[in-house]
Structures are given as structure tokens and as C-alpha cells.
Amino acid sequence: MLPEEIVTKKAELINYGMIRIPPEITLPYYPSRSSAGPGAGSRAMVFSFSGTRIKLGIVRDKPAIYTLALKDNRYYNILKHGEPYLDNVTIEPTVMHAPGQAFINITNECIYNCSFCVTPNLDRDDRHKKCTVERWGELILAQANNRNLECVAITSGVKVSPHKTVLDMVNIIKTVRTQLPEIPIGVEPYLTAQEDIDILFEAGATEIKLNLETPTRELFSKVCQGMDYDGIKHALKYAVAHFGPNRVCSNIIIGLGETDEEVLTAVEDLAKDGVVATLRALRINEINMPKLKDALGFEPGPVEPERLLNLARKHKEILDKYDLSTLEFQTMCHKCKSCDIVPQQDL
Numbered sequence: 001m002l003p004e005e006i007v008t009k010k011a012e013l014i015n016y017g018m019i020r021i022p023p024e025i026t027l028p029y030y031p032s033r034s035s036a037g038p039g040a041g042s043r044a045m046v047f048s049f050s051g052t053r054i055k056l057g058i059v060r061d062k063p064a065i066y067t068l069a070l071k072d073n074r075y076y077n078i079l080k081h082g083e084p085y086l087d088n089v090t091i092e093p094t095v096m097h098a099p100g101q102a103f104i105n106i107t108n109e110c111i112y113n114c115s116f117c118v119t120p121n122l123d124r125d126d127r128h129k130k131c132t133v134e135r136w137g138e139l140i141l142a143q144a145n146n147r148n149l150e151c152v153a154i155t156s157g158v159k160v161s162p163h164k165t166v167l168d169m170v171n172i173i174k175t176v177r178t179q180l181p182e183i184p185i186g187v188e189p190y191l192t193a194q195e196d197i198d199i200l201f202e203a204g205a206t207e208i209k210l211n212l213e214t215p216t217r218e219l220f221s222k223v224c225q226g227m228d229y230d231g232i233k234h235a236l237k238y239a240v241a242h243f244g245p246n247r248v249c250s251n252i253i254i255g256l257g258e259t260d261e262e263v264l265t266a267v268e269d270l271a272k273d274g275v276v277a278t279l280r281a282l283r284i285n286e287i288n289m290p291k292l293k294d295a296l297g298f299e300p301g302p303v304e305p306e307r308l309l310n311l312a313r314k315h316k317e318i319l320d321k322y323d324l325s326t327l328e329f330q331t332m333c334h335k336c337k338s339c340d341i342v343p344q345q346d347l
């Protein structure tokens with residue numbers, strides 16, 4: 001658990017989402033440029049402090065509220081408006097996308113068009129154009145001797161169909177298992193068919209994330225048109241029967257106009273089924289704002305830190321009540337902690 005002051009600062013940094021690293025500071029690692037997740041499309045780095053992490057977009061030559069300052073050979077400080085804010089910060093290397101994780105996104109292309117998601121709008125750079133499923137398997141295995149590698153995770157847009165994406169994931173899992181038979185592997189597909197869960201489990205996936213995205217069916221139908229809310233809920237329940245509790249999780253995005261009561265009801269419904277939610281603050285940018293405004297009928301804003309902290313505290317109570325633990329997860333976001341206030345770890 002983090003001291004109150006530190007977890008509040010993490011929530012404030014999540015709310016702002018970026019940091020300035022002055023040009024005179026030489027970056028110790030290449031920034032990651034993720035094609036999925038909250039900071040998709042921007043250059044970002046992971047910062048560690050007090051046993052937690054945060055992934056922030058970085059700017060070098062533009063002003064920002066938060067600035068990184070060099071403290072000594074090992075540590076940095078984060079300044080807010082030029083004043084000391086966080087002490088003893090380190091920059092963490094990522095393996096692929098996240099610290100300790102070879103977390104890949106098979107494709108940016110997607111037949112759906114969720115309003116909050118920027119992934120299909122990103123430049124389809126050569127890496128994604130040319131990266132076949134076989135090549136992704138090779139790229140993960142190229143990290144097999146990386147001493148930082150702790151787990152593998154696979155997400156993807158839905159290029160052809162949910163089933164075809166699942167088959168691509170199975171292909172990659174089988175490749176990974178040839179050289180890394182024990183490594184935890186997390187998968188994050190969109191699916192609703194029970195047989196797709198069966199084949200991912202049988203191929204050797206360890207954990208699964210099936211994103212409900214919103215706490216209510218009504219909101220889902222506005223922002224994820226063409227996808228099946230009840231199908232995801234049924235799939236989550238079925239997944240727990242296979243993978244077990246503390247191995248199935250689901251993102252719920254905060255900031256789309258839902259109430260706290262709706263969020264907590266959804267979190268508790270999931271917990272009753274053995275599913276651990278990830279409450280994720282909406283990230284807004286010039287790509288998703290027009291889509292969000294069209295879908296919701298208003299312009300959403302960043303999630304206030306107090307709201308995020310309040311929801312995380314209540315989320316923790318629910319997980320404790322149903323004997324669930326974010327600490328048990330071995331892959332993906334509960335393990336990484338870079339983008340959310342993680343109950344039972346951050347507070």
C-alpha cells in the first residue's frame with residue numbers, strides 16, 4: 001500500500017497523462033510507442049516510485065505541468081510547476097510495451113470502431129504492416145534471454161473476425177511455449193464464443209482479459225457498436241470456470257458519463273463471478289474526442305483524481321469481500337500497475 005500522499009500524486013499524474021523531459025536529460029532507454037492501451041500512439045516512458053509505476057506520455061520541447069529533473073546518477077525527481085513533487089523516481093525499461101512483459105498487439109486493424117479506442121486510427125507503420133503472426137512469435141522468443149522478461153501478453157484488434165484473432169493468438173502461444181514452457185501468458189481478445197475460450201486455455205494461456213468496457217449495456221451500445229455486451233459477460237463467467245479466479249479480468253473505462261453507483265454495481269457483479277475489474281481512466285486526445293462526442297452527445301473530460309481514488313477504495317472493499325486479489329495476477333495490467341490505481345497494491 002502506498003502512503004496517501006503518494007497514491008494521490010499517482011492519481012494526479014494519471015489525470016494529466018504526460019511529463020516533460022528536458023532535452024538535456026539523456027533518456028536511458030528508448031521510449032515505448034504503444035499501439036494499444038491508454039497511451040496508444042504517443043511516445044511514453046514508465047516511471048517507478050515508492051513501489052508503484054506510472055506510464056506517461058513524454059514531451060521534450062513543449063511546456064507541461066510536470067517536469068523530470070535529474071537528481072543523481074540513479075534517481076530523478078518529478079517537479080510540478082517547477083516545485084518538488086515526487087522524489088527518488090527511476091525510469092524503468094520495458095521489454096515490449098511494459099516492464100517485465102513482452103506485451104504485443106498483433107494488429108491495429110479492427111472491424112469495430114469503439115469510440116474511445118485510437119488504435120485503428122494510428123499510422124499503420126511498417127512494423128505492423130509486415131508483422132505476421134509467425135514474426136510476432138519470433139519477436140517474443142527473441143526476448144527469451146532478456147533477464148527482465150517475466151511474462152508474455154497478447155492483445156489485438158479484430159482484423160477479420162473474433163475467431164480468426166483467437167486462432168492467431170493460439171498460433172503465437174504455441175510458438176512461445178516451444179521455448180518458454182512455464183512463462184505466464186496473458187491474452188486479451190474480444191470474444192463471446194465459449195469454444196474460443198477453450199482453445200486459448202488448451203493452447204496454454206494462463207490468464208485472460210475480456211473487456212466489458214462500460215458498466216452498463218446502454219452505455220456500451222453507444223460506444224462499442226456492433227459488439228455483444230451480454231456475450232462478453234457470459235464469456236467472463238465461463239472463463240473463470242476454466243482459468244480459475246484471479247486469472248480473469250476485465251477493463252471498465254471511467255469517464256464516459258457513467259455514475260459511481262453503476263461502476264461499483266458492475267465491479268461487484270463481476271467479482272461475484274470471480275472476475276477482477278480494472279478501472280481505467282478514459283484518456284482523451286484529438287483522435288478519439290470527435291468519436292466520443294458523437295457517441296455520447298457531450299465532450300468528456302479527464303477523470304478527477306479524487307473520483308479515481310474513491311472508486312479504487314471501494315473496488316478494494318469489493319475484492320476483499322469476494323476473496324479476490326489483484327496481487328495474484330502474473331500478466332497484463334494488474335501486474336504492471338502503470339496505468340491505473342490498482343486496489344490492494346496502490347491502496
Ligand code: SF4
Pocket residue numbers: 036037038055097098103332333334336337338339340
Ligand atoms: S498497465 Fe496495462 S496498458 Fe498500461 S502499460 Fe501496463 S500493461 Fe500496458
